[in-house]
Amino acid sequence: MADGRLAGPVRVVGTGLLGTSIALGLRARDIDVTLDDVSPTHVRLAVDLGAGRPASGADAPQLIVVCVPPDVTATVVARELAAFPEALVTDVASVKLAVLDELRASGADVERYIGSHPLAGRERGGPLAARADLFVGRPWVVAAHDAISYRRAGAIDDLILDLGAVLVEMTPEEHDRGVALVSHVPQVVSSLMARRFIEAPSAAVNLAGQGVRDVTRVAASDPDLWVQILGANAAPVREVLLAYRDDLDRFIDALADPEAPGARRRVAEELGGGNVGVARLPGKHGTDKRFTTIVVMVDDRPGQLARLLAEIGEIGVNLEDLRLEHAPGIQVGLAEVQVLPEAAAHLTEELATRGWRIAG
Amino acid sequence: MADGRLAGPVRVVGTGLLGTSIALGLRARDIDVTLDDVSPTHVRLAVDLGAGRPASGADAPQLIVVCVPPDVTATVVARELAAFPEALVTDVASVKLAVLDELRASGADVERYIGSHPLAGRERGGPLAARADLFVGRPWVVAAHDAISYRRAGAIDDLILDLGAVLVEMTPEEHDRGVALVSHVPQVVSSLMARRFIEAPSAAVNLAGQGVRDVTRVAASDPDLWVQILGANAAPVREVLLAYRDDLDRFIDALADPEAPGARRRVAEELGGGNVGVARLPGKHGTDKRFTTIVVMVDDRPGQLARLLAEIGEIGVNLEDLRLEHAPGIQVGLAEVQVLPEAAAHLTEELATRGWRIAG
Numbered sequence: 001m002a003d004g005r006l007a008g009p010v011r012v013v014g015t016g017l018l019g020t021s022i023a024l025g026l027r028a029r030d031i032d033v034t035l036d037d038v039s040p041t042h043v044r045l046a047v048d049l050g051a052g053r054p055a056s057g058a059d060a061p062q063l064i065v066v067c068v069p070p071d072v073t074a075t076v077v078a079r080e081l082a083a084f085p086e087a088l089v090t091d092v093a094s095v096k097l098a099v100l101d102e103l104r105a106s107g108a109d110v111e112r113y114i115g116s117h118p119l120a121g122r123e124r125g126g127p128l129a130a131r132a133d134l135f136v137g138r139p140w141v142v143a144a145h146d147a148i149s150y151r152r153a154g155a156i157d158d159l160i161l162d163l164g165a166v167l168v169e170m171t172p173e174e175h176d177r178g179v180a181l182v183s184h185v186p187q188v189v190s191s192l193m194a195r196r197f198i199e200a201p202s203a204a205v206n207l208a209g210q211g212v213r214d215v216t217r218v219a220a221s222d223p224d225l226w227v228q229i230l231g232a233n234a235a236p237v238r239e240v241l242l243a244y245r246d247d248l249d250r251f252i253d254a255l256a257d258p259e260a261p262g263a264r265r266r267v268a269e270e271l272g273g274g275n276v277g278v279a280r281l282p283g284k285h286g287t288d289k290r291f292t293t294i295v296v297m298v299d300d301r302p303g304q305l306a307r308l309l310a311e312i313g314e315i316g317v318n319l320e321d322l323r324l325e326h327a328p329g330i331q332v333g334l335a336e337v338q339v340l341p342e343a344a345a346h347l348t349e350e351l352a353t354r355g356w357r358i359a360g
Numbered sequence: 361m362a363d364g365r366l367a368g369p370v371r372v373v374g375t376g377l378l379g380t381s382i383a384l385g386l387r388a389r390d391i392d393v394t395l396d397d398v399s400p401t402h403v404r405l406a407v408d409l410g411a412g413r414p415a416s417g418a419d420a421p422q423l424i425v426v427c428v429p430p431d432v433t434a435t436v437v438a439r440e441l442a443a444f445p446e447a448l449v450t451d452v453a454s455v456k457l458a459v460l461d462e463l464r465a466s467g468a469d470v471e472r473y474i475g476s477h478p479l480a481g482r483e484r485g486g487p488l489a490a491r492a493d494l495f496v497g498r499p500w501v502v503a504a505h506d507a508i509s510y511r512r513a514g515a516i517d518d519l520i521l522d523l524g525a526v527l528v529e530m531t532p533e534e535h536d537r538g539v540a541l542v543s544h545v546p547q548v549v550s551s552l553m554a555r556r557f558i559e560a561p562s563a564a565v566n567l568a569g570q571g572v573r574d575v576t577r578v579a580a581s582d583p584d585l586w587v588q589i590l591g592a593n594a595a596p597v598r599e600v601l602l603a604y605r606d607d608l609d610r611f612i613d614a615l616a617d618p619e620a621p622g623a624r625r626r627v628a629e630e631l632g633g634g635n636v637g638v639a640r641l642p643g644k645h646g647t648d649k650r651f652t653t654i655v656v657m658v659d660d661r662p663g664q665l666a667r668l669l670a671e672i673g674e675i676g677v678n679l680e681d682l683r684l685e686h687a688p689g690i691q692v693g694l695a696e697v698q699v700l701p702e703a704a705a706h707l708t709e710e711l712a713t714r715g716w717r718i719a720g
Contacts, residue, residue: 119567131719133657139567170563178564186553186572191634192607193549196541196600198637203530204538207479207499208641212546214574216641219634227628231618238615240556245612247552248605255598258591268587274551274579277558281568281576297493303673305682306666313663322665323683359491 009034010159011061011087013076015046017122018092019067020130023051025163028132034059045127060084063155066091070228074102081108090116090156094179095232096143096172114153115143117175118165119183125222133164140165143172180236182281187218187226188241194219291320292344294337297357308335308356315350317343334359369394370519371421371447373436375406377482378452379427380490383411385523388492394419405487420444423515426451430588434462441468450476450516454539455592456503456532474513475503477535478525479543485582493524500525503532540596542641547578547586548601554579651680652704656695657717668695668716675710677703694719 009032012023016037023033023046033052037043043054064080064087066073073093080089081103089112093099096115103110120138122129140160142153160167170178194216197205230237247270254266298304312319321338339347352358369392372383376397383393383406393412397403403414424440424447426433433453440449441463449472453459456475463470480498482489500520502513520527530538554576557565590597607630614626658664672679681698699707708718 119569121569131655133719138569141567168563168567174561174563178561178567181556181560181564182568182572185556186575188608188611188630189549189553190571190575191631192604192611193546194635194637195607195630195633196545196604196637197640198633200541200640201534201538202640203528203534204541205640206642207501207528207538208542209479209481209498211550211578212542213641214577215546215550216634216638217574218571219638221631221635223628223631223635226631227624230615230627231624234615234618238612241608241612241615244552244556245605245608247555248548248601248608251548251552252598252601252605255590255594255601258594264587264591267590268583270548270555271551271581271583271586273555273558274576275554275581275583277554277556278576278579280557280560280562280565281573282566295491303670305679306669306671306673309666309669310663311666313666319665359493 009059009061011036011055011059011064011080011084012052012067013037013064013080014067015039015042015051015127016067017125017127017129018118018120018134019065020046020049020051020127021120021132021134022065022067022092022159022163024049024130024132025135026159027052029162031162034061042127046130049127049130051127051130061087063087063159064089065159069225070095070099070232074099074106077113078103078106078108081112085109087112088152088155089113090159092116092118093232094183094229096141096175098176098232100143100145100172110145110147112148112152114145114148114156115172116156116160117141117143117179118160118163119179120165135160136164138165139168141168141170141175141178143175144169145172176233177236177239180233180240184230184233184237185240185244187221188230188237189244190216190219191221191226291338292341294339294344294348294351295359296335296337296351297359298335305335308351311351311354311356312337312347315347317347369419369421371396371415371419371424371440371444372412372427373397373424373440374427375399375402375411375487376427377485377487377489378478378480378494379425380406380409380411380487381480381492381494382425382427382452382519382523384409384490384492385495386519387412389522391522394421402487406490409487409490411487411490421447423447423519424449425519429585430455430459430592434459434466437473438463438466438468441472445469447472448512448515449473450519452476452478453592454543454589456501456535458536458592460503460505460532470505470507472508472512474505474508474516475532476516476520477501477503477539478520478523479539480525495520496524498525499528501528501530501535501538503535504529505532536593537596537599540593540600544590544593544597545600545604547581548590548597549604550576550579551581551586651698652701654697654699654704654708654711655719656697656711657719658695665695668711671711671714671716672697672707675707677707 010026011034012019013036015035026033034055035043035046035052036055066076068076070093073091077089077091094117099115118135118140120135251270254263317339323336348358370386371394372379373396375395386393394415395403395406395412396415426436428436430453433451437449437451454477459475478495478500480495502516611630614623677699683696712718
């Protein structure tokens with residue numbers, strides 16, 4: 001670890017989506033990676049993907065990254081700390097305090113442990129979904145605690161930077177409250193919304209549009225994984241849900257008599273608060289006002305969208321984002337093209353000149 | 361109205377997004393359209409867009425479409441029924457029973473009124489956001505009631521079919537319960553979630569990813585409009601919210617002691633129910649399993665995405681849907697390309713041969 005850089009080997013325990021993606025990212029920087037998993041099939045698959053070499057008894061890893069389900073994270077971290085008494089161990093579980101508490105309670109050597117959490121993922125799991133660039137530009141939290149020295153923790157920082165992620169330092173408590181708010185509670189809210197459709201008439205669910213599809217998209221997530229996450233972060237999640245329920249109760253009360261004095265104002269305040277809250281979220285989709293959207297009608301045939309994008313390229317405008325929408329069974333689509341505001345008027349004019357139908 | 365087709369003139373009252381879009385769609389089929397609005401500026405704008413001609417005292421409309429905010433819909437419909445004693449009148453408000461009840465209570469001639477509701481919209485409003493194809497392939501509910509004859513209501517059906525929408529017949533009560541479930545309650549759930557971010561630490565909201573952005577996208581909607589909608593549909597919305605709150609209460613209870621017997625099972629059941637519910641929603645995005653997604657890495661430079669799509673066209677595969685994602689400040693994007701499952705293997709192989717990096 002000369003110059004503070006990772007010299008490896010890095011041992012990755014658990015070759016699912018996150019473990020294999022980490023390993024692929026490290027291999028892309030020529031760092032020696034050894035792979036271990038309870039499933040020999042997963043290890044072979046990860047090796048075939050170029051994620052590293054199978055772990056052997058002769059390995060002397062400097063850094064160990066535990067990428068196993070939240071339920072077993074502390075147990076595996078403790079085992080790794082004991083098996084490799086010189087190594088620094090981290091994990092990537094999406095809750096941090098429960099793991100640290102369990103390690104402390106078990107008497108593990110937490111002077112060599114520091115938890116972390118990359119805020120990255122995909123709808124699919126497993127080594128086949130892994131990508132070397134999964135963490136590029138994404139936040140990666142390092143959950144600092146007092147028992148580990150600054151010098152020792154440096155290797156984790158190197159790992160994160162090597163993978164192109166954005167290092168974020170937080171205490172385990174801050175982390176767990178943060179993900180309760182922006183990840184765990186949104187999952188619950190979405191799942192409970194989607195539950196309402198189970199027994200609804202088909203005629204009703206068939207009225208669904210893009211809004212409700214967005215609200216309930218994450219309700220398709222794996223319940224097994226989420227039971228572990230929510231169980232391990234129950235107190236912070238419950239705290240946010242209680243505040244959410246207070247708002248919901250006020251809302252339900254206001255709707256009991258919407259013509260009562262103050263009822264409409266209360267509803268307006270709750271909805272207006274939603275405007276303010278959503279504007280605080282980072283990211284391109286939906287709420288980001290940095291770009292201007294131009295909607296272009298595109299025939300739903302091979303080559304049409306390509307022609308549009310080729311012409312946008314010819315016009316010399318960079319596409320910041322793009323989304324294609326079309327109605328089922330209809331031979332026309334709408335390409336929502338996001339560009340810098342200063343390029344929008346020029347692009348709209350040029351596209352119209354070239355015969356494109358601009359829909360907004 | 362020979363052959364049961366609209367022969368016009370059709371009078372459109374209210375030239376916002378919906379009214380102007382309806383007018384544009386009818387003009388595209390050469391139907392005579394007259395336009396009226398409390399704002400002369402909006403009328404002039406709609407006329408300039410080619411949506412029809414300004415209304416005049418000499419007009420004898422056969423069909424009147426009222427496209428004004430929900431709060432004033434019944435008042436304007438009653439006025440139109442009185443002013444044009446031969447015309448059939450419809451409206452497009454997103455609640456149906458409240459309008460009909462108000463008309464009945466006011467003694468309006470509901471034998472010539474039938475409410476309707478196109479399930480279409482955009483994030484932006486106003487005549488400038490209007491599109492002739494706004495309703496193509498979208499459900500459009502006709503809220504049948506006993507006082508109007510089948511023969512008389514036929515002109516509404518023609519209007520809907522002329523605009524390319526999918527006609528759905530429901531009672532006003534069925535409609536209002538349906539939209540409470542798939543539109544109004546998702547709006548509330550999303551807004552209340554987003555409210556939680558108002559006072560959150562920046563470090564926490566900065567951990568947000570695509571999941572929470574999807575859940576809270578509609579929280580950016582206009583509170584003024586939604587206060588009217590929720591006020592007019594309070595009882596059905598409240599009923600769904602009460603059932604939602606029951607689930608939420610059970611969830612909060614289970615999290616009070618996640619290690620208690622049965623607690624995890626209850627959490628798993630709530631989340632699993634979300635899986636079942638979301639699978640019932642129609643539409644392409646997120647939950648639709650009809651297509652296979654191929655993720656291709658694309659440099660964030662003009663022309664690169666165009667080149668990808670041109671090559672997909674050359675390979676002869678039709679793109680069913682496409683979404684571009686990239687991390688802020690990073691010079692690489694991920695194009696999520698959806699194609700028919702039978703085309704996926706061929707496309708993946710051909711793209712790899714042409715040097716594209718397939719990320720999943």
